[in-house]
Amino acid sequence: MLHLYAITEPHPTAAAAGIGGTGIVSIPCGRLGLVVSEHRTPAPDLTEETLWHHEAVLEQLMAEGPVLPIRFGVRFADAAALCDELRPRMASLAEALEFVRGKVELGVRVLEDNEKPPAPRRSTRSGEGARYLLERLDRRNRAAAVAERLRRNVGDLAVGEQARLLPGKGTLVASAFLVERPRVAGFRRRVEVLERSLDHAALFCTGPWPPYHFVDRPI
Amino acid sequence: MTLDLSPSGHLPEREAEARRELGRQVTLVELLDRILDKGVVISGEITLAVADIDLVQVGLRAVIASIDRLATEQVTSG
């Protein structure tokens, strides 16, 4: 069975071993290349190690040209069936591939300080129901404010942005930015300035990632 | 407790390790968020996901469980 990594341009790949040491092959399919490794059943397990290995393959591919990462866990028995499956989407996938050429994804995650949330406004209200809602309102407003500051801070350096407010208990904002490679260093400098000015929050920047959030061609 | 990494502060090894561990956890969450949840979706995946639901569920639990073990074994800052 074939384990899928990514959609690329149709060229042979020099990417090293796939998960479990199997070979990596690029299967031409029209205007696309489908990068796979072949496995006996059962398919590769889902562990931290296989995930990082999958990611490492993607990064090798990124060194060779534009890459559309495929969600982990896509398996096909048959290369021809896979190519047929993609044929109706060939044009839009090729467009999306072209759009991400020369660009990488950077992630910014702002974690919330869990020790002392700032006092909610109108704190003269003593009822616990009111306090409950006002704390949540404040948290939401803080998340929106941070996302907006981030956007204003780095927006001009990115060609795409996907922001999520309050994606999990500990996180205020998780944002993904599509950035041209030469601008990554400048992006990092800008985000560093923002980080230092944040109160009650900790900002992490990760990357470069394959353009996971930007595989749909923007309209 | 706040960890101050300004040049004048000397950071004890315990706290440095806690900081490194947090960095690893954030990086892992960023990876999982992308690799399991974003990227190109191909319908073969959906068929296989239903058939392999146990594999994905159990495997993911193993990942989360092992990370949790790691987290609770950590020296937390503060």
Add this chain to the structure above:
Amino acid sequence: MNTEGRDKLILEPTLLPPLPSSVRELGGLPRRINTDPERVERGLAQLVLTLIELLRQLMERQALRRIDRGSLDDDEIERLGRAFMKLEERMIELKREFQLEDADLNLNLGPLGNLLD
């Protein structure tokens, strides 16, 4: 091959306040519905609680919007808040009963992303 992934971190905070130590709290990673017949009950609970959580979020968002606009009086805010608190307690009990976590209460809709995002 580097499988630790540490080299993906290009910026971290200089001052590190106390932060949640569990990865699960950070992420909110959604799951697919469990369709294993042996665990149908848990799969159903997962679906039902997910929908309740969706409704809860919609209602909360609406309540917060109205508070922000000032179109709720103090009494209404207090009563609404208590109702949401009760709902949260009940959800915690139900999650515990069915061994579900926050991250389970989401639906991955494939190309459409997640239900609760």
